[in-house]
Amino acid sequence: MHNISDKEWHFWKNNSYLVVKGLFKEEVPLMSEKVDELAKKDGNNHPWLCFHEMDRPEQLSRIEHFCPFIPELDNILRGEKILHIINRLMGEAGVLYKDRINFKYPEGGAHSAHQDGVAYESSNQTYFDDSTPPFISIFISVDPANQENGCLELAPHWALDNLSILPMEKPRADHPNFSKIADDIESSIDWISIETEPGDVIFFTERIPHRSKPNQSQKSRRILYGVYNPMQLGDKRMKYFEEKKKNINDARYMVGNPHAPVK
Numbered sequence: 001m002h003n004i005s006d007k008e009w010h011f012w013k014n015n016s017y018l019v020v021k022g023l024f025k026e027e028v029p030l031m032s033e034k035v036d037e038l039a040k041k042d043g044n045n046h047p048w049l050c051f052h053e054m055d056r057p058e059q060l061s062r063i064e065h066f067c068p069f070i071p072e073l074d075n076i077l078r079g080e081k082i083l084h085i086i087n088r089l090m091g092e093a094g095v096l097y098k099d100r101i102n103f104k105y106p107e108g109g110a111h112s113a114h115q116d117g118v119a120y121e122s123s124n125q126t127y128f129d130d131s132t133p134p135f136i137s138i139f140i141s142v143d144p145a146n147q148e149n150g151c152l153e154l155a156p157h158w159a160l161d162n163l164s165i166l167p168m169e170k171p172r173a174d175h176p177n178f179s180k181i182a183d184d185i186e187s188s189i190d191w192i193s194i195e196t197e198p199g200d201v202i203f204f205t206e207r208i209p210h211r212s213k214p215n216q217s218q219k220s221r222r223i224l225y226g227v228y229n230p231m232q233l234g235d236k237r238m239k240y241f242e243e244k245k246k247n248i249n250d251a252r253y254m255v256g257n258p259h260a261p262v263k
């Protein structure tokens with residue numbers, strides 16, 4: 001079990017992200033196997049959701065909502081090892097809100113600059129609600145992620161209590177639901193690249209701006225993601241996916257995401 005040190009806590013408070021090296025190193029072969037099994041079952045006749053790249057619709061981009069069907073990945077995303085850290089960083093109990101795998105195949109997969117919280121508003125939950133701790137995402141490297149294959153890039157010095165929502169734009173007339181942080185704001189940020197090895201975990205909040213570049217290597221870059229909300233808001237996971245399935249191409253789900261509308 002990894003106990004967050006005072007130094008790590010201080011860093012988290014001042015930066016809204018934290019890297020824990022090697023947290024799931026032992027689980028890498030299992031994660032890799034299960035992620036590959038899912039990738040082979042690409043298609044719309046499964047209970048999980050498959051999304052494809054906006055500019056290469058034959059190319060798998062992400063899979064969501066697999067936890068109820070893949071116990072090995074569920075155990076990782078809902079296990080004590082991760083919740084112990086989430087609870088500490090959140091300052092209260094957290095619960096899994098959504099599960100996804102991002103596949104970034106050669107030449108593809110860039111994620112445009114965005115803040116995740118802009119996509120999480122639903123019913124009485126508002127953007128960047130300052131009455132609750134922020135939702136926390138975890139990025140678990142199944143493959144190495146580096147400058148060449150498009151690792152995660154984050155805005156520097158984004159304090160935990162920074163509630164700024166950066167101006168957005170819709171740059172693609174051919175994909176009117178897709179949005180991202182406005183270009184002039186994006187280029188004014190001095191982005192930091194976080195390189196990871198398999199098993200490393202990046203924790204980051206819904207408020208910190210982030211992005212990633214396309215994969216310019218010859219191998220895929222697979223990342224397992226969990227998003228956690230404060231338990232005081234309830235266990236919202238099933239409701240989130242029920243709502244999403246009803247209106248899968250809603251603009252809310254295409255904030256920064258490079259995936260094509262689902263037919």
Ligand SMILES: O=C(O)CCC(=O)C(=O)O
Pocket residue numbers: 102111116150151152210211212223256
């Ligand atoms: O996987 C990445 O490179 C970034 C993913 C991301 O920003 C997202 O899924 O919201």
